[in-house]
Amino acid sequence: MPASRKVNANCIAVKRSIKFLVIHAAQNSPAPLCEKMFKNTFQSGFLSILYSIGSKPLQIWDKKVRNGHIKRITDNDIQSLVLEIVGTNVSTTFITCPADPKKTLGIKLPFLVMIIKNMKKYFTFEVQVLDDKNVRRRFRASNYQSTTRVKPFICTMPMRLDEGWNQIQFNLLDFTRRAYGTNYVETLRVQLHANCRIRRVYFSDRLYSEDELPPEFKLFLPIQKPMTKSTNQAICN
Template sequence: MFKNTFQSGFLSILYSIGSKPLQIWDKKVRNGHIKRITDNDIHSSVLEVEGANVSTTYITCPADPKKTLGIKLPFLVMIVKNLKKYFTFEVQVLDDKNVRRRFRASNYQSTTRVKPFICTMPMRLDDGWNQIQFNLSDFTRRAYGTNYSETLRVQIHANCRIRRIYFSDRLYAEDELPAEFKLFVPVQNQKGKQ
C-alpha cells in the first residue's frame, strides 16, 4: 500500500477524529463492537474495540488480505486507552532474509516466547491513556538475529480505545511531535479545589 510512497517522519494509519478512521482497515466482530465514541478523559472521539473474546473482535490493516502495508519506518506508535480488560495486538514484518515474522504483545501474558515465525510478549499498560512505542527493528534483531525490512500488517484486538496509530523514522520527544499527534488531556476545573 505504501511501498511506493516517500516515507519519512510520520505515517499515520489510523486517526480516530478523521472522517473515515477505518478506511484502510477491515473489521471482524463477534460478541462485541467496534465503534467511535467520545472518551470522557480527553473529551474527544476515539475508536473503541471491545469484545468478549480478544481473538474474535479486531481490526486489521490493510483491509485486503492479499495486500501489505510496505511501511519501512521502524517505529510503531499507538495511543490507546487501558480498559482494564484483556488486550492484544499483532504486527507482521518482513526481515532481510525475506521471512515474515509476527510480534504479538498482550497484557495477559507474563513471559516472552520466540518461535520461528511468531514472538509473543507481555505488555504492561498504565491506567488511562498510554503511548505504546514499538521498535520493530530492535525486536526483529533481538528475537531473530535478522534485520527489519518493512511492516506488512497490523492487527489490533479487543479491548481498547484508540486515538491514533502511526509509524515514525525515530522516537520523537513530546515537544517535537506535530500537534495532531499529541494526546491532549483537558485541564480539570480547578475552582472547586480552592
C-alpha cells in the first residue's frame, strides 16, 4: 500500500570533517555555454532522470567509486530493485548527471524529488542550478551537518532522514531566492553521494500529493508489512 508522511527536517550534529571533491571555480560564474540535455524536451508535470527498475538506470549518469560500490540490489522493505551507493568516504563514491561534464541538464522544473533509503550512515547530495544573474549556484545537503552556510557560489545545509524510505522534496525556486535573492532558471547538474539506496530521482512543476502521483512514481510497501516510518518526507531547512 502507498505510504506518505510529512516530517520536518532537523539537523544532526556530527563532529567530523568530511573531505569533498574540489570543484573548479570556473563552474560557478559566469556560466559557460553547454549543451542542454533536455532543451528540446517538453517540461511539464514529471521528468524522471533515474528509475532503479529501468533497464539502464544509470544511462545518463556517470559514476565514481573508490573504497565502495554502486550496484543494483533487491531491497527487503519494498521487495524491489534499488540502486545502492556505499563508500567509506562520501566524497569519493557518487553518481552525477549528466554523465558528460560538458553537458548540463537544462531542466527548468523547480522541484527536485528523490526517493531515498536511510542507510544510517553519512549521506550527501548536491544540486547545481543557474539563476537569472547567469551565475551557477550549488546547494549541498548532508545528514552530518548542523548549520546552514551560504557562500557566494555554494549553500550547504543540514538534512534529517527518518528510518527507512524517505521522500526528499527540494524546492529549488525557493532556495535560490532565499539564499541569493535571485530567481531560479534551471538545474544544471545533480550529484548523489554515498551512502544511500535510490528508488527514483525526478523533477516536477509543483508538489503533488500521494493521490495525485502516477502509480510508477509511488513507493509501495508490501501488504504483509505493517505501516511504519519506512516512507517519510524529509524537507531540507
